Amino acid sequence: MAERKARADALRNREAVLTAADALFARSASPRSVSMDEIAAAAGVGKGTLFRRFGDRTGLIRAVFDARIEPLRQAVTDGPAPLGPSAAPRERVPALLDALLCFKLDHRHLALALEEAGSGSPYQGASYAWWHAILRDTLGRLAGTAAAATSGVTADATAGPPGGGRSGDAPSGDGRSGDAPSGADDFTAHVLLAATRADLVEHLADQEGATPDRLRAQLAAFVARVLGEEGRTA
Structure with missing residues (x-):
């Protein structure tokens, strides 16, 4: 049960990150100005989580796309x-x-x-x-x-x-x-x-x-x- 809950939490966190990144890129005048710190804060997760899950900023952008x-x-x-x-x-x-x-x-x-x-x-x-x-x-x-x-x-x-x-x-x-x-x-x-x-x-x-x-x-x-x-x- 704990493992299933962990997977569910991971999926929710992933979707929260994708949604937050999508919204930040949409509101930004320049995509280059959106940082990983901003995305992590908007998604309510630690910055380290982003790097562990997506590798780097490009990996995150590609995942959202x-x-x-x-x-x-x-x-x-x-x-x-x-x-x-x-x-x-x-x-x-x-x-x-x-x-x-x-x-x-x-x-x-x-x-x-x-x-x-x-x-x-x-x-x-x-x-x-x-x-x-x-x-x-x-x-x-x-x-x-x-x-x-x-x-x-x-x-x-x-x-x-x-x-x-x-x-x-x-x-x-x-x-x-x-x-x-x-x-x-x-x-x-x-x-x-x-x-x-x-x-x-x-x-x-x-x-x-x-x-x-x-x-x-x-x-x-x-x-x-x-x-x-x-x-x-x-």
């Missing part, structure tokens, strides 16, 4: 279309980026704090790598679908009349599939994710006065241009 973005990640891995894996790639790519932009708009303080944490290259972080892999693989499926469609059209066009012989072998596709994304998909995923960086969102929203609806519309137009006609939505 991961806790808040987890519902979105669940929607991407297990949810229905347009975010879930069952969605058509052409539908899923813009939906993924729109959802990520909306999260950044709603949690700019956390996203900025994580980007400014000074924990090395942001491109090597687990969260970025996860989103990049999802987007890259979806782009690979989109390209594979387009290649298959093109191959089918070409084969129909070069086939002989019913009952007759073929004038030649139908050209094949480019050999790619959604299971093997190309280097182009890898690079395109980086480019598209760059449009949702928290520092860019912060600049456009706070410095240039762009509304959330305007930012979402601009991102959708940008994604459509990157994907080309095959990726355009109505």
Whole structure:
């Protein structure tokens, strides 16, 4: 019973820390100004508890960010279309980026704090790598679908009349599939994710006065241009 109570207390303390840190980052003009001392005081725990549980300030920021973005990640891995894996790639790519932009708009303080944490290259972080892999693989499926469609059209066009012989072998596709994304998909995923960086969102929203609806519309137009006609939505 004592062990169960200790676990329950630890969970409550963890949530208290995450909530306190989230609120402090949201109220602060600069994420860098929020200290571990302030977070510990607001959560009602000792500073040593923070370091034992989260390692350092960056670890704490990452834990808060991961806790808040987890519902979105669940929607991407297990949810229905347009975010879930069952969605058509052409539908899923813009939906993924729109959802990520909306999260950044709603949690700019956390996203900025994580980007400014000074924990090395942001491109090597687990969260970025996860989103990049999802987007890259979806782009690979989109390209594979387009290649298959093109191959089918070409084969129909070069086939002989019913009952007759073929004038030649139908050209094949480019050999790619959604299971093997190309280097182009890898690079395109980086480019598209760059449009949702928290520092860019912060600049456009706070410095240039762009509304959330305007930012979402601009991102959708940008994604459509990157994907080309095959990726355009109505």
